[in-house]
Amino acid sequence: MTSALSAEGLHTYYGKSHILHGVSLEVAEGRITALLGRNGAGKTTTLRSLMGLTQAREGKITIFGEDTTRWPTFRIAAHGVGYVPEGRRIFANLSVEENLKVPLERGGPWTIERIYKLFPRLAERKQNRGRQLSGGEQEMLSIARALLLNPRLLILDEPSQGLAPLIVREVFRIVQQMKAEGISVLLVEQNARMSLEIADDAYVLDDGAVVYSGTARELAADDARVRALAGASAEEWTLT
Numbered sequence: 001m002t003s004a005l006s007a008e009g010l011h012t013y014y015g016k017s018h019i020l021h022g023v024s025l026e027v028a029e030g031r032i033t034a035l036l037g038r039n040g041a042g043k044t045t046t047l048r049s050l051m052g053l054t055q056a057r058e059g060k061i062t063i064f065g066e067d068t069t070r071w072p073t074f075r076i077a078a079h080g081v082g083y084v085p086e087g088r089r090i091f092a093n094l095s096v097e098e099n100l101k102v103p104l105e106r107g108g109p110w111t112i113e114r115i116y117k118l119f120p121r122l123a124e125r126k127q128n129r130g131r132q133l134s135g136g137e138q139e140m141l142s143i144a145r146a147l148l149l150n151p152r153l154l155i156l157d158e159p160s161q162g163l164a165p166l167i168v169r170e171v172f173r174i175v176q177q178m179k180a181e182g183i184s185v186l187l188v189e190q191n192a193r194m195s196l197e198i199a200d201d202a203y204v205l206d207d208g209a210v211v212y213s214g215t216a217r218e219l220a221a222d223d224a225r226v227r228a229l230a231g232a233s234a235e236e237w238t239l240t
């Protein structure tokens, strides 16, 4: 299996706080990889390290065959990595359409027209400002913006956070559709149950270290383990 991304032995710090203690993970091309773990486990820090936002002090990152360990974020993005950060960083004062015009252009199948087909809600609200959108609409705008980069790898940090169950399902369906489009996905989630349903591979982080790596199916089958490793938010919600 070819890997879209592989990280080996990442050690990341915030100042003197040592947060990641040798995290290694791999995202296989064309698959969905879930990264789970309780609050404060180091999920966002792992993503920030992969994106070069908080550079790892030790370790190696390879993305689509290139050693990106010391690359600045914009170069990683231009290499085909879309990043949807925690908390939907959309521009509150810009309209939906203006928000969609922000990303740097990278040729490929995703255009604003196509985005409006995938997210009819955004088309309806294209003149509304970011701050007028519901949480679910903001999340969709955030994902849409990352798609306009025409990524080969999409990295999502808790896209379901704070959304109503129905909207959560919608977001997860979109993630599945990304896979069908041939995009590799690294999905960070608190919602362990639902992530494991759509994921192929899974990792669980605890205290800045990987405590599970394997297939999503194997982890999902072990209810007690999901609860213990992924925390109290291993909710009962399922896709069906």
Ligand SMILES: Nc1ncnc2c1ncn2[C@@H]1O[C@H](COP(=O)(O)OP(=O)(O)OP(=O)(O)O)[C@@H](O)[C@H]1O
Residues within 6 Å of the ligand: 014, 017, 019, 037, 038, 039, 040, 041, 042, 043, 044, 045, 046, 086, 190
């Ligand atoms: N900017 C920062 N400065 C110092 N410590 C930080 C900073 N950001 C996060 N931390 C600490 O690093 C650890 C890992 O945080 P991180 O945000 O990566 O966890 P997480 O798994 O994403 O959690 P959550 O599920 O709450 O989003 C936590 O102990 C957190 O308090």
Ligand SMILES: [Mg+2]
Residues within 6 Å of the ligand: 043, 044, 045, 086, 157
């Ligand atoms: Mg986080």
